[in-house]
Amino acid sequence: MPTILAIESSCDDTSAAIVRDGIVLSNCVANQEAHRLYGGVVPEVASRAHQLNIIPVVDLALKKANVAKKDINAVAFTRGPGLLGSLLVGTSFAKAFALSYNLPLIEVNHMQAHVLAHFAEDPKPKFPFLCLTVSGGHTQIVLVRDFMDMEILGQTLDDAAGEAFDKSGKLLGLGYPAGPLVDKLAREGQARFPFPESAVPGLNFSFSGLKTSILYFLKKEVAANPNFIEENLNDLCASIQAIIVSTLMKKLRKASKETGIREIAIAGGVSANSGLRSTLEEWGKKEGWNTYIPAFQYCTDNAGMIGVTAHYKFLAGDFCEQDIAPFADKGILISQL
Ligand code: KG4
Ligand code: ZN
Numbered sequence: 444m445p446t447i448l449a450i451e452s453s454c455d456d457t458s459a460a461i462v463r464d465g466i467v468l469s470n471c472v473a474n475q476e477a478h479r480l481y482g483g484v485v486p487e488v489a490s491r492a493h494q495l496n497i498i499p500v501v502d503l504a505l506k507k508a509n510v511a512k513k514d515i516n517a518v519a520f521t522r523g524p525g526l527l528g529s530l531l532v533g534t535s536f537a538k539a540f541a542l543s544y545n546l547p548l549i550e551v552n553h554m555q556a557h558v559l560a561h562f563a564e565d566p567k568p569k570f571p572f573l574c575l576t577v578s579g580g581h582t583q584i585v586l587v588r589d590f591m592d593m594e595i596l597g598q599t600l601d602d603a604a605g606e607a608f609d610k611s612g613k614l615l616g617l618g619y620p621a622g623p624l625v626d627k628l629a630r631e632g633q634a635r636f637p638f639p640e641s642a643v644p645g646l647n648f649s650f651s652g653l654k655t656s657i658l659y660f661l662k663k664e665v666a667a668n669p670n671f672i673e674e675n676l677n678d679l680c681a682s683i684q685a686i687i688v689s690t691l692m693k694k695l696r697k698a699s700k701e702t703g704i705r706e707i708a709i710a711g712g713v714s715a716n717s718g719l720r721s722t723l724e725e726w727g728k729k730e731g732w733n734t735y736i737p738a739f740q741y742c743t744d745n746a747g748m749i750g751v752t753a754h755y756k757f758l759a760g761d762f763c764e765q766d767i768a769p770f771a772d773k774g775i776l777i778s779q780l
Contacts, residue, residue: 445516445757448501448540449750452533453525453553454579455489456743457496461508461515462750467563468508470740470747473500482619483609490528497536504746515546517762519753522550523770524580530769538765547762549753553744555593557710558585559755560741560748568706568735575695577719578711578744579605579620582648582691584698587708590755596698597646604687604713607650611657611683615672625680626716632677634685636660641690646698648690657683684718692722696730708735715742 444464451458458472473496478484505512520537523530541548558574561567568574573596574585582599602610605622612621617628639656641649664671672679699707709723720736727734741748756762 445754446510446514447517447519447549447750447753447757448504448515448537449519449551449746449753450497450501450533450537451521451553451556451744451746451749452493452497452529453521453523454529454744455484455492456745457493457500457533458744458746458749459497459501459504460746460750461504461510462747462754463508463510465562465751465754467747467750468510469504470745471500471504471507472745479618482613484526486526486528489526490532493529493532497532501536501540512544515544517541517547517549517753517757519549519551519749519756521553521556521749522767524553525769527769534767534769538767542765547757548765548767549756549761550763550767551749551752551756553749554581554583554585556748556752558587558593558708559590559752560710560737560745561708561735562590562755563741563747563751564738566735568708568733571702571704572706572708572735573695573698573702573704574708574710575691575714576711577604577691577709577713579603579609579622581711582650584646584694586698586702586704590752591759591761596702597648597694599648599650600643601649601651602654604648604650604691605711607653607687608683608713608716610654612680614654614657614661615676615679622713622716625684626718628677628680629684629718632679632681634681635678636675636682638682638686640686646694646701648694650687650690653683653686684716688716688718688722691719692726696726699730699732705730705732706735707732710737710742712743715739
């Protein structure tokens with residue numbers, strides 16, 4: 444029955460969780476509002492805010508779980524990928540805590556944790572399953588053979604799906620992060636603007652062309668009618684969401700057909716998107732898939748998913764040394780675990 448303290452600090456959310464025997468007892472997240480002022484995450488601001496937030500968030504996680512520090516059996520932390528300064532705060536805290544209480548350390552890959560967030564609650568997918576992992580930094584179709592055996596079948600060649608939401612929303616004048624706002628406004632709109640879908644072969648994605656086509660489209664329309672964006676905001680959001688969701692879903696269906704796997708999951712911040720969630724369920728019925736969608740608290744960055752992943756690493760005896768450093772590099776991904 445290991446009780447694990449898990450820390451997540453890869454980007455702009457400081458999170459701590461207590462996971463006992465694979466069950467999440469508490470999952471606390473401190474969001475950083477400061478980035479809204481700048482229209483994106485400012486790495487230096489993020490690491491300084493992590494520094495301020497980490498001790499109160501850990502204290503809150505312990506309190507909510509009703510667990511004392513002496514009852515912790517291991518400390519887990521996100522090693523990467525992420526922003527170096529942000530990762531350093533979580534890594535240093537985890538190492539110091541483990542050293543003080545003489546506990547083993549467990550390093551966790553952030554992308555692997557997004558996938559294994561599905562094991563925080565029922566129903567859990569059965570192996571092998573496909574997971575579309577869509578966040579602000581990544582877009583991957585992952586073949587999950589086991590907890591520690593994952594292979595990336597396809598990924599974005601440029602922007603991630605979350606970035607596509609955020610950058611398109613920014614062109615409409617929406618604040619950061621625009622993804623949840625586009626989602627909200629899209630519910631009141633019609634997808635009547637036909638933005639082009641990228642034609643990338645295989646299971647890879649490309650989203651960088653979308654923002655360029657939206658930019659030129661808006662320039663042309665606004666030149667003719669300066670109020671074009673305000674007058675059509677809901678329909679613009681619905682159209683952006685529709686094209687991103689349809690691109691993601693078509694590749695997911697292709698991966699299912701090629702592998703013959705019908706256990707289909709989505710994960711990461713963009714899996715909170717209502718259009719993606721409902722389309723997955725709809726297509727799942729048509730295609731005969733068993734579909735898995737995480738609860739909202741396990742979609743966006745959270746330490747609960749880090750603790751759940753660490754639980755399986757603990758059972759496998761997969762601990763790390765005290766001299767471990769974070770990795771910020773996007774290149775070290777699940778396939779290289
Ligand atoms: O997984 P996550 O919290 O952090 C990363 O690892 O990147 O994902 C954040 C991304 C952001 O781009 C955000 O705009 C997007 O997820 N996101 C959404 C929604 N909620 C979060 N995008 C579309 N619709 C949403 N409801
Ligand atoms: Zn993430």
